[in-house]
Amino acid sequence: MASLAAAQVQEVRSITRIERIGAHSHIRGLGLDDALEPRAISQGMVGQKMARKAAGVILQMIREGKIAGRAVLLAGQPGTGKTAIAMGLAQALGPDTPFTSMAGSEIYSLEMSKTEALTQAIRKSIGIRIKEESEIIEGEVVEVVVERAAGGGGARSGRLTLKTSDMETNYDMGAKMIDSLLKEKVQAGDVITIDKATGKINKLGRSFARARDYDATGQQARFVQCPEGELQKRKEVVHTVTLHEVDVINSRTHGFLALFSGDTGEIKSEIREQINGKVAEWREEGKAEMIPGVLFIDEAHMLDIECFSFLNRALESETAPVVIMATNRGITRIRGTNYKSPHGIPLDLLDRMIIVPTTPYSHQELREILNIRCEEEDCQMSSDALTVLTRVATETSLRYAIQLVTTASLVARRRRAAEVSMEDVKKVYSLFLDEHRSEQFLKEYQDEFMFNDGSGVENKKYQLLD
Amino acid sequence: MDDQAKILKYLVSVEKLAEEIINDKQEIIMIDKRRNQNREALRDLTKSGQTKCWVTVGSVLIKHNVDSAKTLLETDQMQLNIDINKLRSNLKIKVNDLRDLEIQPPVPGLMLVPMSKKETQGLSSAGLIPR
Numbered sequence: 001m002a003s004l005a006a007a008q009v010q011e012v013r014s015i016t017r018i019e020r021i022g023a024h025s026h027i028r029g030l031g032l033d034d035a036l037e038p039r040a041i042s043q044g045m046v047g048q049k050m051a052r053k054a055a056g057v058i059l060q061m062i063r064e065g066k067i068a069g070r071a072v073l074l075a076g077q078p079g080t081g082k083t084a085i086a087m088g089l090a091q092a093l094g095p096d097t098p099f100t101s102m103a104g105s106e107i108y109s110l111e112m113s114k115t116e117a118l119t120q121a122i123r124k125s126i127g128i129r130i131k132e133e134s135e136i137i138e139g140e141v142v143e144v145v146v147e148r149a150a151g152g153g154g155a156r157s158g159r160l161t162l163k164t165s166d167m168e169t170n171y172d173m174g175a176k177m178i179d180s181l182l183k184e185k186v187q188a189g190d191v192i193t194i195d196k197a198t199g200k201i202n203k204l205g206r207s208f209a210r211a212r213d214y215d216a217t218g219q220q221a222r223f224v225q226c227p228e229g230e231l232q233k234r235k236e237v238v239h240t241v242t243l244h245e246v247d248v249i250n251s252r253t254h255g256f257l258a259l260f261s262g263d264t265g266e267i268k269s270e271i272r273e274q275i276n277g278k279v280a281e282w283r284e285e286g287k288a289e290m291i292p293g294v295l296f297i298d299e300a301h302m303l304d305i306e307c308f309s310f311l312n313r314a315l316e317s318e319t320a321p322v323v324i325m326a327t328n329r330g331i332t333r334i335r336g337t338n339y340k341s342p343h344g345i346p347l348d349l350l351d352r353m354i355i356v357p358t359t360p361y362s363h364q365e366l367r368e369i370l371n372i373r374c375e376e377e378d379c380q381m382s383s384d385a386l387t388v389l390t391r392v393a394t395e396t397s398l399r400y401a402i403q404l405v406t407t408a409s410l411v412a413r414r415r416r417a418a419e420v421s422m423e424d425v426k427k428v429y430s431l432f433l434d435e436h437r438s439e440q441f442l443k444e445y446q447d448e449f450m451f452n453d454g455s456g457v458e459n460k461k462y463q464l465l466d
Numbered sequence: 467m468d469d470q471a472k473i474l475k476y477l478v479s480v481e482k483l484a485e486e487i488i489n490d491k492q493e494i495i496m497i498d499k500r501r502n503q504n505r506e507a508l509r510d511l512t513k514s515g516q517t518k519c520w521v522t523v524g525s526v527l528i529k530h531n532v533d534s535a536k537t538l539l540e541t542d543q544m545q546l547n548i549d550i551n552k553l554r555s556n557l558k559i560k561v562n563d564l565r566d567l568e569i570q571p572p573v574p575g576l577m578l579v580p581m582s583k584k585e586t587q588g589l590s591s592a593g594l595i596p597r
Contacts (some may be wrong), residue, residue, distance in 0.1 A: 063571075096574060129574060129575050129578065130575075130578065130581055130589075130595075131575050131578040131579075131580045131581065132580055132581050132586045132595065133580035133581075166495050166499075167495065167498065167499045167502065169499075169502035169503070169505075169506060170506065172509055172513075197583070229491070229494075229495055230494055230495045230497075230498035230499075231498060231502060232498055232501070232502075234554060236575075236576075236580065238574060238575030238578070239594075239595045241594050241595070245594060246594065249592045249593060249594060250592075259593075285579060286577075286578065286579040287578060287579045287580070287581060288578070289575065289578060
């Protein structure tokens with residue numbers, strides 16, 4: 001009997017969501033205090049104080065709606081936290097503001113032209129807020145009395161008594177209402193809502209006060225508190241939709257399926273005009289509010305000259321979101337031309353942008369970041385190992401050191417140790433090469449690789465020129 | 467001392483507004499109670515089939531015929547509905563004012579005019595809003 005009971009306990013398993021730990025999943029916000037001053041280590045962000053402070057100012061301007069249609073550029077060497085600051089900004093803005101994140105090369109697709117991809121991305125970052133309202137009766141059922149008229153099959157009449165914590169009343173019900181009540185299997189002690197306009201009955205659960213009525217309840221049993229206040233409430237629900245969703249739904253018959261599959265194709269400009277007109281009409285009537293959000297374009301140097309010209313124009317429209325770009329290139333050729341320009345972005349667009357520079361991290365900051373990543377990836381590290389790892393990060397790059405964290409923890413787990421030691425770090429350092437050592441290796445043995453044309457590859461380092 | 471007076475004034479205004487909001491909510495509950503009682507009375511009158519009924523006004527009992535009693539109740543209902551709608555819209559303004567005083571952002575979408583029934587149906591059948 002005991003083993004049977006034990007087997008039953010095994011059956012109860014909680015289904016946990018598999019959480020993917022990404023490169024920036026430890027960022028929870030910008031880590032600023034109330035005066036918008038950045039704290040040294042907060043919410044997953046470390047150091048980089050000037051850039052974070054600038055991001056805080058931009059955050060305030062976005063919240064107050066003063067920066068719509070402006071562009072911001074985060075520029076700095078690789079591995080200095082540009083994407084991290086954008087992630088922090090997204091978290092700090094909250095779920096209310098639409099935040100679209102894309103990489104520069106995503107606009108090159110066979111299905112649609114570059115300008116169409118950019119227009120869709122821009123319209124994904126503009127939201128409209130609408131409200132729907134309904135009068136509902138919400139209360140706990142005290143009793144349901146249904147009388148069948150004499151003679152069987154005659155008209156039924158019924159009485160429903162509802163109460164809240166402040167009041168109680170009874171309602172006479174007609175045949176249709178009785179039918180829906182019986183269909184929903186409403187009993188005394190259930191908390192229900194009845195929509196006045198449609199007559200739909202919705203069961204919210206059972207009242208806590210009646211939890212002891214039965215000794216055992218099914219798995220679906222939900223207990224809610226007895227509602228308080230008036231019985232006949234006005235329920236208001238606020239929805240936020242993005243302009244892109246509205247476009248897609250209007251552009252073809254089964255538009256909502258296209259939203260899920262992502263296969264939206266080109267959307268005609270007449271449809272967009274109509275939608276803009278309708279939204280403007282709603283805004284005038286006060287039925288809708290426009291929420292300009294943020295469009296984050298990472299690797300902005302991959303956009304070409306046509307996209308930049310398009311962006312110049314698109315930012316001028318009155319319903320434009322805030323565009324935040326990030327790039328780590330120095331003076332490079334603009335794609336689509338033969339001209340060189342800072343960051344690979346033409347000067348006229350650069351002129352419209354607010355540029356936020358990021359600087360490389362100091363030794364102490366690197367140590368803190370690696371500590372945070374160790375916590376995020378659930379790996380215990382001894383302080384010696386952390387020191388070695390920090391040295392590796394200073395000499396090679398931050399990203400390489402972060403890669404070593406998970407690999408070292410796996411090696412440590414294989415030898416059944418609780419925490420990662422210096423030897424584990426040294427071992428993975430020798431197993432996995434970083435960019436510099438890989439290059440050295442290649443220089444020595446390039447003759448023995450396939451398709452080698454014998455000429456040496458110049459070492460292009462993407463440094464920013466002061 | 468000046469700072470103290472200012473702080474006191476600020477606290478007084480915040481508490482006053484909060485008190486008003488709580489009072490309004492209680493009033494809405496009272497009005498809804500009366501509404502429901504009126505409704506029950508109307509139901510009973512229509513079902514009973516009597517010609518005369520007793521109406522209590524304050525502490526005085528007056529005999530009425532059922533039709534005039536019904537019209538009385540119905541006008542009362544309409545007035546109560548108007549009162550409750552007024553209270554609810556004022557409540558929204560007061561809640562936003564309180565949030566302004568407490569330096570919190572206003573509740574999003576509180577001041578929006580709601581969509582009509584047809585528009586809501588259209589939007590939910592298109593799949594834009596959940597239903």
